[in-house]
Amino acid sequence: MSEKAKAMDKLDELVELSILYDFYGELLSEHKKRVFEEYVHNDLSLSEIAELNGISRQGVYDLVKRCSKELRDYESKLKLISKFDTVKDKLLQIKELISKPTSSNRDNLQEEITTLADDILKEL
Amino acid sequence: MSEKAKAMDKLDELVELSILYDFYGELLSEHKKRVFEEYVHNDLSLSEIAELNGISRQGVYDLVKRCSKELRDYESKLKLISKFDTVKDKLLQIKELISKPTSSNRDNLQEEITTLADDILKEL
Numbered sequence: 001m002s003e004k005a006k007a008m009d010k011l012d013e014l015v016e017l018s019i020l021y022d023f024y025g026e027l028l029s030e031h032k033k034r035v036f037e038e039y040v041h042n043d044l045s046l047s048e049i050a051e052l053n054g055i056s057r058q059g060v061y062d063l064v065k066r067c068s069k070e071l072r073d074y075e076s077k078l079k080l081i082s083k084f085d086t087v088k089d090k091l092l093q094i095k096e097l098i099s100k101p102t103s104s105n106r107d108n109l110q111e112e113i114t115t116l117a118d119d120i121l122k123e124l
Numbered sequence: 125m126s127e128k129a130k131a132m133d134k135l136d137e138l139v140e141l142s143i144l145y146d147f148y149g150e151l152l153s154e155h156k157k158r159v160f161e162e163y164v165h166n167d168l169s170l171s172e173i174a175e176l177n178g179i180s181r182q183g184v185y186d187l188v189k190r191c192s193k194e195l196r197d198y199e200s201k202l203k204l205i206s207k208f209d210t211v212k213d214k215l216l217q218i219k220e221l222i223s224k225p226t227s228s229n230r231d232n233l234q235e236e237i238t239t240l241a242d243d244i245l246k247e248l
Contacts, residue, residue: 026201077150080204084248091241094218098237113222113237117215124208 014040020071023080028067035060036067086123090116138164144195147204152191159184160191210247214240 001009017040025033035053038044039060046064050057075081094116097109125133141164149157159177162168163184170188174181199205218240221233 024202027198074151078148087248088245091245095238095241098234110222114219117219121212121215124211 014043017068017071019081020068020075023084024071024074024078027074028070032063032067032070035063039064083123087120090120090123138167141192141195143205144192144199147208148195148198148202151198152194156187156191156194159187163188207247211244214244214247 017036021036021040025036028036035049038049038052039046044052046057046060049060053060055063094113097112097116141160145160145164149160152160159173162173162176163170168176170181170184173184177184179187218237221236221240
């Protein structure tokens with residue numbers, strides 16, 4: 001794997017972890033939250049985080065791995081991110097429908113928006 | 125407290141626990157899930173559950189208390205139920221707006237529904 005591909009993979013993982021943390025971060029212990037934030041949000045290296053917290057580089061690495069697994073487990077059980085994506089998509093459809101210079105008549109518009117609103121309620 | 129008031133309190137608590145379980149039940153262990161469901165959804169008594177699971181009545185009582193605390197802790201951290209209530213309220217407002225024989229004009233309707241959709245997105 002090229003250096004560029006490796007850097008892209010790392011970036012993809014950081015984005016994924018950052019989203020997971022937004023949804024489930026509150027469920028981590030205070031210690032895990034601090035270290036994980038330093039890694040994911042403040043973009044510190046494992047060595048920098050190790051020095052800041054008085055633990056080994058390996059200790060930081062293990063903690064980040066454990067946090068990542070914990071957050072992924074929460075998503076596999078509660079599926080909040082997947083639900084959020086669906087809800088967001090349907091809300092954007094509502095905004096789109098209500099914003100276009102009406103090609104469909106008022107009755108159709110009412111039916112379409114009501115259906116989308118009901119779909120969102122079912123999703124939650 | 126009268127017997128009736130006690131029964132109402134018990135009912136209120138069962139409804140609360142049932143809602144908490146709908147949102148966070150997946151985060152409980154399989155064993156806890158089974159016992160908790162028997163208590164909250166199947167309305168079995170502590171003694172009946174104890175017999176079914178080969179544990180003491182006190183053991184069931186403690187487990188139900190621990191589960192209740194665990195579920196309330198999840199809500200205090202993730203606030204999914206509180207968010208759901210807000211989102212549901214705003215979706216009902218959208219349905220109400222789009223259903224009434226338009227007193228407001230199309231531009232107002234668009235603005236009001238767009239604002240509600242954006243509010244929901246911010247809430248999630």
